[in-house]
Structure formats: C-alpha cells, structure tokens
Amino acid sequence: MSDRISNRSASRRSVLKGGVAAGAALAMPAIISSKALASSGEINILMWSDYLPDTFIKTFQDGTGIKLNYTGVGSNEEIINKLKATKGRGFDICSPTNNRSLQWQPLELLQPFDMSKVEIDKVNPAMAKIGSTDWAFTDGAIYWVPHIWGTEGIAWRTDKFKPAGELPSYGDVWKDENAGKTMGRGHSMMLGAGLYMETIGELEPGSVWKAYKSIEDMTPIWTKITDWCIARKKNIKVLWNDADTQKNGLLNEGVIVGQTWDGPPLALKNSGEPVMYAAPVEGAMAWVDGMAIPSGAENIDQIYEFLKYAYNPEYAGEAIDHHGYNSPVNGADKFAGASYAKNFAEAYPGAALENLNPWPAEPQWYADARTEFVNKFTSA
Template sequence: MASKNRMGKGVSRRSVLKGVAAGGAALAMPAIISRSALASSGEIDIMMWSDYLPDSFREAFTKKTGIKINFTGIGSNDDILNKMKATNGQGFDLITPTMNRSPLWEPLGLVQPFDMKKIAIDKVNPAMAKAGETNWNFGGKGQMWIPHIWGTEGVAWRTDKFTPKGEFPSYGDVWDDANAGKTMGRGHSVMLGAGLALEHAGTWAPGTMWSAYETPEKLTEVWTKLTEYCISKKKNLKLLWNDADTQKNGLLNEGVIVGQTWDGPPLALKTAGEPVMYRAPVEGAMAWVDGLALPIGAKNIDQIYAFIEACYDPEMAGEAIKTHGYNSPVTGAEKFAGEVYAKNFGDAYPGDALAKLNPWPPEKPWYAEKRAEFVDKFKSA
C-alpha cells in the first residue's frame, strides 16, 4: 500500500494482515528467481481459486522457467476438499485451502509437510507464516500450509444504480425489500451476513452469529432462526454465486445492483472502468487468507518450489494483485501494484473499516456439516 494512503485510527495494511492471521500487462520475471528454478522445466498441476492466476503471471512464469502450469480453477473450499477426498490426495501438486479450514483437513491425511528450507518464508507477513506453522502442523510432522492471498468479503454495488444510506453499505442491503430481485450473495456467507445485519440493527443480540461456532447445539439454535428469516426474504435475491466470474457477470449483465461479494471481482471491474464499487460494510468485512498446501500425491517437486519462489517475489506478487484485485502477504508487494491498487484499497477500507474486520473463525468438522444442512434447506426453499 502506498504510504500516502492512510487508514483511519492508525490502522495500517501491515496491522490488518497481522489481525487477519491471528484469527494485466505481461510480467517481467525478476532476476531474483534462482538458477534451479530457471532450470526446472516440466509441468505443475495446480488447483486454485479461479481468478488467482492471471494469464500474465502464468505466461511469464512459463517463459522464464520452462514450467507449464496446468491450472484447475475452483470456487469454494468444498470443491478443493471434495476433489482431494475423491482422489485420495492424488492428481495435483499444489492446492489452495483457506487458513481457517485446518480442522477439516487434519484428520484426513491428504496433505504433507513442505520442505521449509526451500521456501523463503521470511518474505511474507510473519503472523500469517506463524499461523501456518501452528495451525497446519498436523501431528507435529511439519508445516503443511503457507500463505498466498488474503482478502475480504463485503458489499459491492453499481454506482449508477444504487447508493448506500451512509458512508458504509450494509449486509442488510442485500436482503432489503427496496432492492428485491436485484441482489446476490454466496449461500452460507450471505446468510451469515443477514445475521450480522440483524445484530447491527438491534433485532438480534450482539455476538449471536459467532456463538454458533461454539457447539453443535448452539449452531442449531442460531441457524434455525437464521434460515427461517432468510427463506422469508429469499425472493429478494436474484442469484447465488460460487465463483469470481459469476459475481462479475451478476454486476455487469444480470441486473444486480448490490451484492455480498469477495473484494477481488468488483475491484477488478472498478479498475477496468466499470461503474462498480466495493466496500467493507458497517458490520465489518469478513477476512480470509488462502494459502498453498502440498497434497500427498504431489509429483513435480522441483516445479512446486519454483512456483512458490515466484509467488513470494514482491514484484511478481505485486503485478498479480494489480490484476486480480486481492492482496498479497508478501512484504513489499504493494509497491509493485500501482496507484490504482492503492486507491482501490483506500476506497474499500475507509475510516475504521480495517479495525472492524471479522476474520473467519476456524471451522470444526461438525460446524461445516451442520451448516451445510441449513444452507441446503435455504437453497431448496
């Protein structure tokens, strides 16, 4: 983040990275890439979130290293987990689970430790690196996750068709009868957003939604009434998304004027000159960190570490985030992301927005399973 782009209440981009962890143009491959990486050639099979690998990054990486990237795009953590379960950890060299999903992965035995001597982990935010070291060191066997991309889920809108009531939008705007048939969200998270909006409005007690993470009984209590509310308002949602392209298409072509979205897709549209804005809502944006993990069936070992080396180079990381609109944990990457990135970051998190971020809590296996039952009930209503 450019130094002139100041955040409210003394909250910096570096401090928000720490807080989250605790809970384009053709690219030029930097000279820092090692000789071993340049000599690797071959292929690497990566399963990653659909918009995390811009064409420019892949093309520059292949041109300089000779390594061909076979890319499988996904839109949810369930996609990653289900594919790995179905193949018993085979078929991919790198996958990209979200940091808070470690309780789901630990009992499965589908990932293995990295050789951390081959990774310049000191180039990334220390708190995020520590989270991988502690939360993803299953059975004391070694670190099985390293940070790659971080971002938030908040509210995006068409600036030519919608205006928030104040400086900040609300998750409740997605469910508002005034916007009926012109909104969108992702199943489980748009439902959680509805609950946070009810808390903010004083309809529900503060902390209600987070209490659902405590026990299966509490989840059932909270999500039963949440699902009833969301079903009563379901007609107001035009579409449910599950990937970046669906979010973009909703805002551009499907008549959506306001939606609960990731930060990257609407910011990419904004950068391209479309009448789109993204901002952390008054209730606080949901913050996440996606990483890289090594499946037990990984085959192309040299290519894996060459890819990580490129991802952890500040210039490569900066050019990538300039294109996809998310954020990098790599120290100094923002210096290579340009002034447009700096402006987008400031527009997305004005005032005390960074201080109000809500990191996604760790999800126990029982939580994900029981929540899915309520989400399915909502979707099928």
C-alpha cells in the first residue's frame, strides 16, 4: 500500500468517521451582541441552495433581528465565478468545499476569520483542522471553517430498482438494463465511472487518484474514462446540476437510479417517498462544505452572529431534518429527528464509513482539464 493510500485511509477514519460521533452537551443559546444589532442588521450569504432551511433562517432572524439575504448556488464553480465577477464584494459569507483550497488561495478573494470570535471548539476537531491546514493561506490565519458534510453515492427508487448486492454500484448508472432511467452530474459521475472501471479491469486500480498527480498522469486515464462514458451516454437520462434537479429526476423524470448527493434523496425519504440512498460498493465520495468570508464583506459583526447559530447544536440538528446532510457540530445529531439515525445507518452499513473516498485537493490545472473532458462527454 502506497503512502498516498495509507494517508487517504487515515483521513477517512479521522475526518469522516469522527464527524458522526456524538459530541458533548447542548450548547448554550447564542448570545447576541448589541453591536451587531445596532449595525446594518443584514447579512448576505452565498451558499448551496438547500443548506439553509426556512426554519433556520426564521430562528436566526427572530433571534438576532438581522435580515438574512440568501443566494443559493449549485456548484463550487458558481461560487468562484460570482466572487471573481464582483472582486469579492456583495457577500458576507460563501461556502466553498474543503478540496477547493488550491483554487481559492491564488485568487485572493477571501479574508481570514477572527478565530477569537468563532466557537470552533463546538465542531468535530478533525473537520476543524481542515481550516488550519489546507486553508491557512497566510501564517497564523484561517480562511475556512466547516459547516456541513456529506457524500455522493447512489440513490434509487425502491419501488422500481433493487441493487444486485448489499450495496449499489456506480456502474448501475451506466448499465444497459437501466438505460434511459438514470442520472448523474457530469464530472463526478465520470469519476464514479472511473472507480467502477477499476473494479471490472478497464482501468488499473488506483488510476482515478493517480490522475490528480499531474496532467501527464491525468490525460490517459481521463481519456479512457471519457471514451467509456461516451459509449454509454445514451443510457443517461438526466444530467443534474443542483439539489432540486436530483429530487425532480427521482420524482418526475422517470429516474430509477442515479449518482447523487446524500441530502436530496434522504430529504425525499424523510417525506415518505419510495427513495433510498447508500454508499456504493466502490466507496462514497465524501466532502466538507465550509464557510469563508469574501474579501469585500461589509457586515462583519453579523457574520459572527451567524456562526454562533450555525454552531449551535440544537439549530444545526434541526436543520439536518430538512436538508438531509450531516453537521460537524458536536451533538447536533441529538437534536435531529428520529429518522436521522436510521437513515444514516442504512446509508452507510457495514464498513461503508471506512471505505469513504474523501475528495482530494483539486489544483486549478486539474479542474480545467477535467472541464474539457466533461464538455467532450456532454457534447457527444
């Protein structure tokens, strides 16, 4: 086993399995500073489209008197492009994913947190550490703190599809027997196809992760993945780009199995729909979405009031029932509904947590090259 694989396995255990362990006691209610209430009284947040349920927004606004202006997004590229266009102005908080630090650092579109105002001790330590390692852009400064974590795996209609084994496979999305009834997101669905190709001998084991080393390593691997996916493109019905597209595919577009985030299908499951989500046999892709402060943020005091609410176990736990993802806040799971623990156990049975695949840090050259491969696939 190479050093890379060993480190990746350790990361799975420390970051992700640690994230689901129960924390400690219930946090005290957020204390609202008079300075925040006396200032402009609003905060502008650029965040993934399903992360702030109405119940959380109402609790925050009623408790602080601060108006929350919420702009939803569906991809990291959208976050980056919006802030590049405004030169870091217009938003007080944005929500990049942990593995995008190499893309953000050279842009200089973020400012560091005043960590004396962040209750980081309320967060799973392994996830909090991501900010002080991958996102410590300048000495002693932290530009990212964790907010929500989850995975990308396989969702399906329980009334129309049944996995061949205990766990589904990324390959289920591409199989001829499911043709015209599957969905996925371009770049991650192709990566999932690569992991499946490794199991059937179409790629050497470890190829998908080797592709992150250099453009020379990536090109032949992703060329094979792209050609394989193009040959089976007719089997894909829906290419999704956000949470709502995933839900609509499962409910209204005839999709019986798809590669999705965990939150949307689990939210459907909670509402009584015949939908299931689970880590595939190849290992679910795991991520931690965080919070960062754009360089042109204006409502600074309100940012730290928002963080107090985001890191309150009761509020974070209640939000879990609406968005379907997981919270890094210690003890948040204790305030989720009864279905949360059941859903989590069914989504990650057996050794599924040990087999999670953390998204590797993604340099800009990799993202640019991958976009070219994805465009070739989608335009084929």
